[in-house]
Amino acid sequence: MASMRDIKRRKTSISSTQQITKAMKLVSTVKLQKAKNKAEETTPYFRYMYQTVCSMLAKAGNIDHLYLRESASDQKGIIVITSNRGLAGGYNSNIIRLITGSDIPLESAKIYTVGRKGQEALARKGYHMESDYSDVMEAPTYEDAQAISKEVLSAYAKGEIGEIYLAYTHFKNTVSHEPTLLRLLPVQVKEEDLAANDADLLMNFEPNEEEALDMIIPKYITSLIYGALVEAVASENGARMQAMDSATSNAEDMINDLSLKYNRARQGSITQELTEIIAGAEAIS
DSSP: OOOHHHHHHHHHHHHHHHHHHHHHHHHHHHHHHHHHHHHHHHHHHHHHHHHHHHHHHHTSOSOOOTTTSOOSOOOEEEEEEOOSSOOSTTHHHHHHHHHHTSSSOGGGEEEEEESHHHHHHHHHTTOEEEEEOGGGGGSOOHHHHHHHHHHHHHHHHTTSOSEEEEEEEEEEETTEEEEEEEEEESOOOOHHHHHTOSGGGOOOOSSOHHHHHHHHHHHHHHHHHHHHHHHHHHHHHHHHHHHHHHHHHHHHHHHHHHHHHHHHHHHHHHHHHHHHHHHHHHHHO
């Protein structure tokens, strides 16, 4: 059995850790409120942009455009959004498992990382790191999303990658976050959109398809990346708040257990001292 001194030291150490986890939970809660509001404002635009472009291309007929051609390259560009810091439960590891457990072979993946945790984990697993935008996660802006979009679209246009994917954590609510792998290009057209694609519903472009798609596709990619960044920030803070809340509760349980052990050890020590005093008194008499 541990001594009273060891138990007291352990209890003090856990109490100090509990104070830290409490503070981190409060900080994450405040950050979550701001990020949550921003995510809720951005998500409808994010969702309808994706649906609109998919529906539009389904009704566009056979268009030969740089961003819509099937590429001969088997390389796949994956924009991976994680966090720069840990202590967020399974937030980062869920995204890593999403990538490693996908159908995309390691040798065919070119990773564009946003977040140091994802960059470090995937690099250790042997993935090719194409670019790193980890600083973006501190305060993502639309301009940051534009920079990422410009690079991946340039690689796609040059034939360096044949597909573009986005891996991020979808923010459902404070306690529910869903790791998501979304293919951005070539656009995946839904069956219901294809079913509506008849002669009466064909899309007309003004002034022409080339100019229209040169404007629409980059905005589409940028909007989805920005929406994913905003949702990822909210998901990260939500995951960290839950993790710190759980850690604080666990610390409280450990402190209660150690207090019980300390009281038992103290009671045993007192009993032993009384026994020794009585035994000494009897020996003298």
